Amino acid sequence: MRIDILTLLPELIESPLNHSIIKRAKEKGIVEIHLHNIRDYSTNKQKQVDDYAFGGGAGMVMCIEPIDLLIAKLKSERHYDEIIYTSPDGEIFNQHKANFLATKENLILLCGHYKGVDQRVRDHLITREISIGDYVLSGGELAAAVITDCLVRLLPGSISDETSALTDSFQDNLLAPPVYTRPADYKGWKVPDILLSGHQQQIDDWRHQQSEERTMRLRPDLLEGDE
Numbered sequence: 001m002r003i004d005i006l007t008l009l010p011e012l013i014e015s016p017l018n019h020s021i022i023k024r025a026k027e028k029g030i031v032e033i034h035l036h037n038i039r040d041y042s043t044n045k046q047k048q049v050d051d052y053a054f055g056g057g058a059g060m061v062m063c064i065e066p067i068d069l070l071i072a073k074l075k076s077e078r079h080y081d082e083i084i085y086t087s088p089d090g091e092i093f094n095q096h097k098a099n100f101l102a103t104k105e106n107l108i109l110l111c112g113h114y115k116g117v118d119q120r121v122r123d124h125l126i127t128r129e130i131s132i133g134d135y136v137l138s139g140g141e142l143a144a145a146v147i148t149d150c151l152v153r154l155l156p157g158s159i160s161d162e163t164s165a166l167t168d169s170f171q172d173n174l175l176a177p178p179v180y181t182r183p184a185d186y187k188g189w190k191v192p193d194i195l196l197s198g199h200q201q202q203i204d205d206w207r208h209q210q211s212e213e214r215t216m217r218l219r220p221d222l223l224e225g226d227e
């Protein structure tokens with residue numbers, strides 16, 4: 001998979017993409033992540049990338065031209081399955097959408113800033129709009145980092161134990177069961193006996209029951225299976 005991230009602030013997103021699972025996935029050639037500074041595509045002498053909103057009002061708006069030039073350049077080099085604008089009014093990101101996007105080969109993530117991008121970018125240049133939740137961030141970089149992290153850990157080979165990502169919360173509409181590690185007894189707080197029993201089938205059944213119980217208690221909406 002290849003992910004191209006278009007931003008005015010590449011520094012904001014570098015660190016989360018250079019550690020742990022994402023770093024290893026890049027090293028193994030499972031994912032390529034390219035950061036592009038939209039400012040490099042400004043044709044203006046001052047390298048301006050934003051301007052006042054037509055009609056007035058507070059806040060700057062990101063201009064269409066540098067974004068168009070950058071997207072056109074990338075599209076001339078390869079086909080993109082989706083060109084995604086991170087936006088608080090987009091479709092809400094969740095595990096189902098992550099599973100779907102993780103099957104794609106080439107993605108563009110466009111990060112907004114200030115008041116967002118000129119509406120014509122949204123009308124003509126992108127294919128999808130994604131929000132990471134009902135709150136407003138100051139820029140799309142953290143949203144792009146969240147989406148990228150979530151997709152990369154789903155790619156085969158990213159996580160050493162391949163079944164691990166599939167047993168995480170939200171797969172099969174269930175929350176993950178509780179997990180424990182050594183010591184088996186800490187200050188009298190004990191690990192459930194079943195996990196120490198060595199009976200794999202019973203352990204699996206227990207974990208499944210715990211998942212169902214937890215989901216029923218904490219997120220009954222997931223069991224309605226509306227997706």
Ligand code: SAH
Pocket residue numbers: 085086087088089110111112113114115116117130131132133134135136137138139140141143
């Ligand atoms: N004026 C806009 C908010 C702009 S916030 C509005 O009221 O809808 C600046 C940028 O941050 C946005 O362009 C978007 O790229 C990003 N952003 C903010 N909140 C986000 C969220 N919940 N999910 C994804 N991106 C978000």
